Amino acid sequence: MAKRQRQEQMTFANVGGACSCERCGAPCRVDPVPGSQAKLLKRSARPRGLCASCAVHDHLRHLYPVNLTLARGGPQLLAHPHIQQMYLDLLRMAGTDVTAEEIDWQAIIRNWDLPFPTAMLRFAQNPVSEEEIAMARLEGQQRRAGTWKEPLTEEEFEAQRQAAIKKFFDGMDKERHEDPSADRRDGD
Ligand SMILES: [Zn+2]
Secondary structure (H helix, E strand, O other), rough: OOOOOOOHHHHHHHHHHEEEOOOOOEEEEOOOOOOOOEEEEEOOOOOOOOOOOHHHHHHHHHOOOHHHHHHOOHHHHHHHHHHHHHHHHHHHHHHHHOHHHOHHHHHHOOOOOOOOOOOOOOOOEEEEHHHHHHHHHHHHHHHHHHHOOOOOOOOHHHHHHHHHHHHHHHHHHHHHHOHHHHHHHHOO
């Protein structure tokens, strides 16, 4: 049996293996050595995905309860070198492709409000939804602006609701007695 010789082939990637971050548009390159075993922030073998800084933010927005703290406190917390170091330690422990040099913390803070191309996921380790994060963000903004109000208890809410209904009813009742056409109808 004639042994068929395997012909050597070129591997293929998109033009130059280059692409841009799907969130902030930063130029990116495909991993020249695909097959990464990283558990967190793994290099992409295909020309798509996020730049290192957006990938860090993507990880942070899924990292409960850090995501809630960041939503309330704002991204400035990430400017602290010891916070950055703790995050890098966490990444290293999990196994990651990203290096400290690749993460631009200022870009993460600057681009904080840019939308992500994918929705936030809820899973066992991340019980919060995108809506809850949005609420926490708003609460944080209002606290910093000094306009935040403690949410009402159920009793307070019910009392306010009843008061609003009564006011609405009294207003209608008063209107009814002041409206001559309503009076006439009453007399019919
Ligand atoms: Zn990016």
